[in-house]
Amino acid sequence: MALIVQKYGGSSVRDTERIKKVAEHIVATRRAGHDVVVVVSAMGDTTDELLGLAGEVTGAPTPRELDMLLTSGERVSNALVAMAIQALGAPACSFSGSQAGVFTTAAHGRARIVDMDTTRVRQQLDRGAIVLIAGFQGVNRESGDITTLGRGGSDTTAIALAAALKADTCEIYTDVDGVYTADPRIVPNARLLEHISYETMQELAACGAKVLALRSVEYARRHGVPVHVRSSYNTRPGTMVSAAREVPTAERPSITGVAHDQSGAKITVTGLPDGPGPAAQVFRVVTGAESELDMAVRDTSHGADGRTELSFLVPADSRLPVVAALREHQEEIGFADISQDERIGKVSLVGTGMRSQPGVIAAFCETLAAAGVNIEIISTSEIRISAVCRAAQLGDAVRALHGAFGLGAPEGVAVAART
Amino acid sequence: MALIVQKYGGSSVRDTERIKKVAEHIVATRRAGHDVVVVVSAMGDTTDELLGLAGEVTGAPTPRELDMLLTSGERVSNALVAMAIQALGAPACSFSGSQAGVFTTAAHGRARIVDMDTTRVRQQLDRGAIVLIAGFQGVNRESGDITTLGRGGSDTTAIALAAALKADTCEIYTDVDGVYTADPRIVPNARLLEHISYETMQELAACGAKVLALRSVEYARRHGVPVHVRSSYNTRPGTMVSAAREVPTAERPSITGVAHDQSGAKITVTGLPDGPGPAAQVFRVVTGAESELDMAVRDTSHGADGRTELSFLVPADSRLPVVAALREHQEEIGFADISQDERIGKVSLVGTGMRSQPGVIAAFCETLAAAGVNIEIISTSEIRISAVCRAAQLGDAVRALHGAFGLGAPEGVAVAART
Structure with a gap:
């Protein structure tokens, strides 16, 4: 008998018909002899609808x-799944995050789990019940206020529970069959990965793959929780995420997949005084505006007049505060102007052993050039190569790289033939 | 500076436009120098929609x-009102029933408040914040489970808070102007009552008046909380509910109003052995099925063959369990058959000093007879006369009594002229 944590995403419980299907699957797992703990997201578009209501009431x-408002969504879905399980004759009990002992920092909207008190969950498991826990939410012990973990927080709840309960596995049920070599909506012959390491999954998630939230993968890696990504619509085997690493050989890198991301905006600061000081000042202002910073590049070709250009990516929704913060410091830093561009995309090739194989970077650039995609910024690391291009060309870029590196082939990777 | 508890019903916050209006009214009260605690019901039909979802998942x-599900509605409305208040520049803080220290019995769906711990509410008031509390809900201290207080529970939350905080007044905002002599939708010239005593208000509520929930009036009476029923759509003065009693004189009873109720069903047990034993057995079975019992009558005209008929009212939604329970005991009790009738209504004349004026009962019966309304069961007490009639005639009955007893007149009561 194993202890299994199952997490169902919003699309898996978007209506009461789907909720009944999910309940059948949970009860089948219980009747196979396992202890089952379930984390359910809010139904379908509930969270967006609640955000819409908040937007009608106030702009800020x-x-x-907002956390008090949004956490109602998971209460509804979890209570309904509990009822559906009970209707099938199995004992069930739903808990809010607070009742389940999910203690977090006080940072509303992006709280981090700091402690899990699983006493009540254990009691219910010992009584033979299936335990349901509202995902995405917790409580701050000091203030008693309700918090949320941010987008993808239900994945984190499930993995944190699996870690605290020392569960045998954490199954993440979603509307796709698992983790693919690229988004199957963009690359029709994308291949399902049977296994992926925490490290590579983290990199894919950081580069825009949506199947698992980045923070939940970090959590799983830190606590060694085996994660099984599966479809809630069929019984296909899905993808296992674990510590076992992909091993590159001397001859060929191990390339896992192509990720893409269209959620960023490019900001360019022009007429910036040369030297390390002003660039550092810009970055300090940007991160001071609580924005993440990605893929910065300095164009030194304009260095003749002692002035350079600095471009970088920020999340699109922090574009306005970042520009405002920079404008405030314009005189002090001494730059000429700022331009911003939301019509950009980022494509990333993720794997291991790539920088040690310089042929990979060359093939990456040649492939995009042959597809007519102009690289605006490029960055490389041992485990990925990322390029910024026009948003309109992002699909072409993903397809070209996926094909050129042989990721859709049934076996292995064809890139060695190109280097 | 007073401490005022305000309660807003579901129709008062049915959409975000109404929520903004309610927020303006709350902030105006705060800016007039008062401490304000607010209880908000779920938006519009939220509770019925959630019940609908539950019904799609399971019949039982x-x-x-169900309590976990339903309590999400008040979280949403309270958080939205809090945001709307903050958008007007006033500090606000919303609490769930559990956070606000509303401790109840364990009886899900019909829990009773057993203790109020107002520590957190007081802290926020001391900080100058407007405090919002989700109505209708609480938590059982022993199990930590979320409970609901049943229909009208938000009124009870508001009155219990007013009692615990020793508030100066509890204002109940609703979609009508206050308490009327009859339902204005049925009696166009129904008169708004400036004042009503707890006792008379309890009787009106028990007889079907919906403006205040019966249990909340009991609570207000027990704790001496002055209740002010007002419209959330205008600034008319509304109705004060307090301990000051209506005083009948020797010549005329003080008649307050006409209530009606269509939520009952009539059950008739035929061929029942005569004598007190079998009737008591029937009532024991009915109350054992957790049903309320109202207006029982035994028809002794069939007593010649040693058999009688017993009719009584039960709430329509407990009709099926009551009939099932009786059928189980049919042989033991020895009755012949059961019939049931949902197409009945109950009309009640409520006031004080009525039984001591026998002319009132006569006038009541004559008025209904003149309106062509057949009385199927009648019961009287010092403060009311109730009659069961056909549901289709209920409106006629209410209008006839309201007119005959002069309740629509601008001043006083005309009934003395009829006796």
């Missing part, structure tokens, strides 16, 4: 009240 | 999970 909802 | 939702 306070984070504390 | 467990009370614990």
Whole structure:
């Protein structure tokens, strides 16, 4: 008998018909002899609908009240799944994040789990019940206020529970069959990965793959929780995420997949005084505006007049505060102007052993050039190569790289033939 | 500076436009120098929609999970009102029933408040914040489970808070102007009552008046909380509910209003052995099926063959369990058959000093007879006369009594002229 944590995403419980299907699957797992703990997201578009209501009331909802509002969604879905399980004759009990002992930091909207008190969950498991826990939410022990973990927080709840309960596995049920070599909506012959390491999965998630939230993968890696990504619509085997690493050989890198991301905006600061000081000042202002910073590049070709250009990516939704913060410091830093561009995309090739194989970077650039995709910024690391291009060309870029590196082939990777 | 508890019903916050209006009214009260605690019901038909979802999942939702589901509605409305208040520049903080220290019995769906711990509410008031509390819900201290107080529970939350905080007044905002002499939708010239005593208000509520929930009036009476029923759509003065009693004189009873109720069903047990034993057996079975019992009558005209007929009212939604329970005991009790009738209504004349004026009962019966309304059961007490009639005639009955007893007149009561 194993202890299994199952997480179902919003699309898996989007209506009461789907909720009944999910309940059948949960009860089947219980009747196979396993202890089952379930984390359910809010139904379908509930969270967006609640955000819409908040937007009708005020342009600037306070984070504390927004968390109070949004956490209602998971209460509804978890209670309904519990009822559906009970209707099938199995004992079930649903808990809010607070009742389940999910203690977090006080950072509303992006709280981090700091402690799990699984006493009540254990009690219910010992009584033979299937335990349901509202995902995405917790409580701050000091203030008693309700918090949320941010987008993808239900994945984190499930993995944190699996870690705290020392569960045998954490199954993440979603509307796709698992982790693919690329988004199958863009690359029709994308291949399902049977296994992927935490490290590579983290990199894919950081580069825009949506199947698992980045923070939940970090959590799983830190606590060694085996994660099984599966479809809630069929019984296909899905993808196992674990510590076992992909091993590149001396001859060929191990390339896992192509990720893409269209959620960023490019900001370019022009007429910036040369030297390390002003660039550092810019970055300090950007991160001071609580924005993440990605893929910065300095164009030194304009260095003749002692002035350079600095471009970088920020999340599109922090574009306006970042520009405002920079404008405030314009005189002090001494730059000429700022331009911003939201019509950009980022494509990333993720794997291991890539920088040690310089042929990979060359093939990456040649492939995009042959597809007519102009690279605006490029960055490389041992485990990925990323390029910024026009948003309109992002699909072409993903397809070209996926094909050129042989990721859709049934076996292995064809890139060695190109280097 | 006073401490005022305000309660807003579901129709008062049915959409975000109404929520903004309610927020303006709350902030105006705060800016007039008062401390304000607010209880908000779920938006519009939220509770019925959630019940609908539960009904799609299972025919028999467990009370614990139903409470988990239903309590999400008040979280949403309270958080939205809090945001709307903050958008007007006033500090606000919303609490769930559990956070606000509303401790109840374990009876899911019909829990009673057993303790109020207002520590957190007081802290926020001391900080100058407007405090919002989700109505209708609480938590059982022993199990930590979320409970609901049943229909009208938000009124009870508001009155219990007013009692615990020793508030100066509890304002109940609703979609009508206050308490009327009859339902204005049925009696166009129904008169708004400036004042009503707890006792008379309890009787009106028990007889079907919906403006205040019966249990909340009991609570207000027990704790001496002055209740002010007002419209959330205008600034008219509304109705004060307090301990000051209506005083009948020797010549005329003080008649307050006409209530009606269509939520009951009539059950008739025929061929029942005569004598007190079998009737008591029937009532024991009915109350054992957790049903309320109202207006029982035994028809002794069939007593010649040693058999009688016993009729009584039960709430329509407990009709089926009551009939099933009786059928189980049919042989033991020895009755012949059961018939049931949902097409009945109950009309009640409520006031004080009525039984001591026998002319009132006569006038009541004559008025209904003149309106062509056949009385199927009648019961009287010092403060009311109730009659069961056909549901289709209920409106005629209410209008006839309201007119005959002069309740629509601008001043006083005309009944003395009839006796």
